[in-house]
Amino acid sequence: AQKVTQxxxxxSVVEKEDVTLDCVYETRDTTxxxxxxxxxxxxxxxxxxxxNSFDEQNEISxxxxxxxxKSTSSFNxxxxxxxxxxxxxxxxxxxxxxxxxxxxxxxTRLQVQP
Amino acid sequence: xxGVTQTPKFRVLxxxxxxxxxxxxxxxxxxxxxxxxxxGMGLRLIHYSVGExxxxxxxxxxxxxxxxxxxxxxxxxxxxxxxxxxxxYFCASSAxxxxxxxxxxxxxxxxxx
Numbered sequence: 001a002q003k004v005t006q007x008x009x010x011x012s013v014v015e016k017e018d019v020t021l022d023c024v025y026e027t028r029d030t031t032x033x034x035x036x037x038x039x040x041x042x043x044x045x046x047x048x049x050x051x052n053s054f055d056e057q058n059e060i061s062x063x064x065x066x067x068x069x070k071s072t073s074s075f076n077x078x079x080x081x082x083x084x085x086x087x088x089x090x091x092x093x094x095x096x097x098x099x100x101x102x103x104x105x106x107x108t109r110l111q112v113q114p
Numbered sequence: 115x116x117g118v119t120q121t122p123k124f125r126v127l128x129x130x131x132x133x134x135x136x137x138x139x140x141x142x143x144x145x146x147x148x149x150x151x152x153x154g155m156g157l158r159l160i161h162y163s164v165g166e167x168x169x170x171x172x173x174x175x176x177x178x179x180x181x182x183x184x185x186x187x188x189x190x191x192x193x194x195x196x197x198x199x200x201x202x203y204f205c206a207s208s209a210x211x212x213x214x215x216x217x218x219x220x221x222x223x224x225x226x227x
Contacts, residue, residue, distance in 0.1 A: 006156075043221050091157070099170070100164075101159045102149075103159075
């Protein structure tokens with residue numbers, strides 16, 4: 001069975017601080033896909049990034065960066081110079097090649113204080 | 115530019131009542147899903163469909179039924195609502211190719227009293 005663990009329930013930072021959200025996953029599949037979604041206070045789910053299990057290249061997109069390490073089964077997400085608009089719940093998710101359904105972590109609520 | 119649309123957005127039911135949640139997508143996606151979101155638990159898969167006319171159970175299917183009579187629609191039914199089904203329900207769809215993200219509807223907040 002697949003499992004995603006986001007150990008950080010809530011993080012509070014002051015604007016302009018860097019923050020890293022942790023994600024650890026478990027799967028028996030050799031091919032799988034990892035995702036990060038953002039859920040702002042308005043409630044919708046916004047896709048941020050996806051990674052294949054065979055692509056460990058890390059990525060930077062503006063203030064966002066992702067660190068995928070297969071050896072430790074981790075897919076961490078860093079926001080550099082956080083802003084109040086980054087306040088949201090962030091979900092890490094894992095899918096397989098069969099159902100394609102997502103297994104979600106419990107989410108990390110990020111609060112960025114001005 | 116609709117994407118995934120859920121109807122209704124809010125609903126209050128009495129215990130024992132039935133209702134159907136409608137999900138419609140206009141992206142010609144093969145795969146569709148229903149999730150529920152409860153505080154502190156992330157989203158959990160209720161049922162899913164890999165194509166028109168097919169459905170399958172997810173992790174928490176009890177008390178729900180689904181139908182996918184048309185490719186663009188995925189219906190979630192509650193035959194006899196219970197307070198434990200108070201939740202926010204999300205529908206999602208994705209393309210057939212593996213390396214694609216799922217697109218989510220705006221959610222339906224259901225309260226069973």
